[in-house]
Amino acid sequence: MVGRLLPLDPIEEARRQWDQRWPGGATMAAATSIMRAQQIVQASVDEALKPYGLTFARYEALVLLAFSQRGSLPMGKMGERLMIHPTSVTNIVDRLEGQGFVRRRPHERDRRTTLVEITDAGREVMDEATGAVVACRFGLDFLSEAQLDQLTSLIRAVRVGSGEVPA
Amino acid sequence: MVGRLLPLDPIEEARRQWDQRWPGGATMAAATSIMRAQQIVQASVDEALKPYGLTFARYEALVLLAFSQRGSLPMGKMGERLMIHPTSVTNIVDRLEGQGFVRRRPHERDRRTTLVEITDAGREVMDEATGAVVACRFGLDFLSEAQLDQLTSLIRAVRVGSGEVPA
DNA sequence: ACATGATACTTGGACTTCCGACTATCTGTC
DNA sequence: GACAGATAGTCGGAAGTCCAAGTATCATGT
Numbered sequence: 097m098v099g100r101l102l103p104l105d106p107i108e109e110a111r112r113q114w115d116q117r118w119p120g121g122a123t124m125a126a127a128t129s130i131m132r133a134q135q136i137v138q139a140s141v142d143e144a145l146k147p148y149g150l151t152f153a154r155y156e157a158l159v160l161l162a163f164s165q166r167g168s169l170p171m172g173k174m175g176e177r178l179m180i181h182p183t184s185v186t187n188i189v190d191r192l193e194g195q196g197f198v199r200r201r202p203h204e205r206d207r208r209t210t211l212v213e214i215t216d217a218g219r220e221v222m223d224e225a226t227g228a229v230v231a232c233r234f235g236l237d238f239l240s241e242a243q244l245d246q247l248t249s250l251i252r253a254v255r256v257g258s259g260e261v262p263a
Numbered sequence: 264m265v266g267r268l269l270p271l272d273p274i275e276e277a278r279r280q281w282d283q284r285w286p287g288g289a290t291m292a293a294a295t296s297i298m299r300a301q302q303i304v305q306a307s308v309d310e311a312l313k314p315y316g317l318t319f320a321r322y323e324a325l326v327l328l329a330f331s332q333r334g335s336l337p338m339g340k341m342g343e344r345l346m347i348h349p350t351s352v353t354n355i356v357d358r359l360e361g362q363g364f365v366r367r368r369p370h371e372r373d374r375r376t377t378l379v380e381i382t383d384a385g386r387e388v389m390d391e392a393t394g395a396v397v398a399c400r401f402g403l404d405f406l407s408e409a410q411l412d413q414l415t416s417l418i419r420a421v422r423v424g425s426g427e428v429p430a
Numbered sequence: 431a432c433a434t435g436a437t438a439c440t441t442g443g444a445c446t447t448c449c450g451a452c453t454a455t456c457t458g459t460c
Numbered sequence: 461g462a463c464a465g466a467t468a469g470t471c472g473g474a475a476g477t478c479c480a481a482g483t484a485t486c487a488t489g490t
Contacts (some may be wrong), residue, residue, distance in 0.1 A: 107419075118393055120397050120400065120401075123401050123411055124401065125415045126415045127304045127308070127402070129415045129422075130301050130414070131304065132346065133301075133418045134300070136427075151445085163280045170469095171468070171469060172467080172469080179273070179302070181449085182470090183469090184446075184448075186469070186470060191445090206467095207456085208455045209468055209469080210468075210469065230285055234290050234291065234294035235424075237424055238424030239293070239420055239424075241289050244289040244292070245293075247293045247414070247417050248289070248292045248293045248296045250410055250417070251296035251299065252296065254403055255272075255300070257404055257406075258303050258402060260303075320475095320477095337438080339439080347476095348479085350439090350478070353439070353441090354475085354476065354477080355476085358475085373437095374484080375484065375486065376437090376439085377438075432489100432490090433490090434488085434489085435486105436485100437487090438486095439482105440483080440484100441480105442482100443479090443480090444477105444478090445477080446475100446478105447474100448474085450472095450473090451471085452469105452471075452472100453469090453471100454469085454470105455469105456465105456467075457464100457465085457466075458464090458465090458466095459465105460461105460463090460464105
């Protein structure tokens, strides 16, 4: 019986033990699954982006800027859209600016705000990197279109619950 | 935390723009959703664990040790089960040891191996902390039992695809 | 016996993230 | 007009992650 020698799913194993002591084993299993899924997606995309000197976070920032109407956004707006902390925006923009993919510009009316503008080099690397990201399929190659939408929809319920997005 | 109410769902907005240029918008939306879900779970659990001086990562390590037969495991085995880098295990055990929740012990046969053993204080704080974690429901309060299982099952397909777990 | 390679853990460094505190600037109210 | 409070961004520090390299120990083959 070689098949029986294969290791068990560690998450199912943890759930089995959890259920013997505490309530909410299904919740624990789902939470652990989400943590693990994030690692898989992150590793897959970071691997695809490595040749371009980008991380997932910096790549997302470039895509956001490229999508924006004027090719520039205030730092705070970026953090809002990317759902990251203001200090993380500072860090990301520092590095992208060092790589020549974005530049900081002063806002004409409000001297508190700093606009971040994508450069031609930034658009170029973003275009090339996107090919690699699409090719790696975000590490989600084994899900069908329907399963992808199901996953997105389930997580939207979580995000609605957290108050992040309206129902 | 970054949680704020936004006028539109930024993920749906990004998907709309993505679909105008590149293939795989559903994959991008699912990947982004997973990244965001992880942040929500992490923030929720870290918040619940703060009064006990624990992070999610350290809490998971304590639970793993408490679940183990002898209450102790080699460092490498911990990293394997928790799916984290060996240096992260060193870091986590350093801090847990500093808090008095675990202790390092030499392996009797293999002097390369370091066993990590949970202490009485470790079991105690783990028990109390688990109450808080169960109460916060891992930030997944708005999902039904069926939805939780659906989520776990979908992500299991991802994990199978990544080769982490057998079909 | 002993050389070679594998294994177990640690160290130092780079990177990312968050929090708290800080400066600079704008806005609304009296 | 002035001032209290809100807002925008940055800095320093803590925590966590990974990688590359290093030390110590074990296992294997001749």
